[in-house]
Amino acid sequence: MGAVVDVVAFIVTLVAFVAAAGHGGYLAMLSSAARKRPGGQPAVDFARKRMPVTGVTLGVTLLALLISSGGVGADIVAILLGGGGGIASVKALQSSQTRFRSGRY
Template sequence: MDILNIIAVVVSIASLLAALAHAGYLAMLNSAANKRAGGGPIADYVRSRWPIAGGGVAGAVVALLFSTGGTVMDILAVLLAVGSGAVATKALQSTQARYRSGG
């Protein structure tokens, strides 16, 4: 296993964790919205964000699969994982900022 492959695997796993964190946060937010009266607008927002979360998870999984290939595939895996992780992290931060309470 060369260093590029190790980097590709680590970046892909980090990207997958970020994407799963976003999907998990949306699931938690949706569950809370469905239990509250008046939670309809939040549930609608969560429904609109599922494609982004699904795309992030799919991109991270594909990047992880790419990391099992050769050098060219490792480079593609790193690029895909960085993009997927960045989108998932930004989407998670955006959702958290929108529904952060207290202070």
């Protein structure tokens, strides 16, 4: 039973960490491309404003990934932290994409 919970916790936290890193990568690419274009400063500012959200979700998911190497109790906490951080990362990424594509930055 403990091994199954450990594997599930590892998978959940790893997927959450990848989602948080993906949001950070999206903002980094957006910022990099905007710096190369004339008049891209508003997009750079938009990406810079969204970076703290990415940092927090990346930190939470990394903490969950580290906690997942503990016992069953720690694995359950890691699943909750990782799941919450992953969901928050995906929502933040969708929000960033929607706001950028609609020009509300």
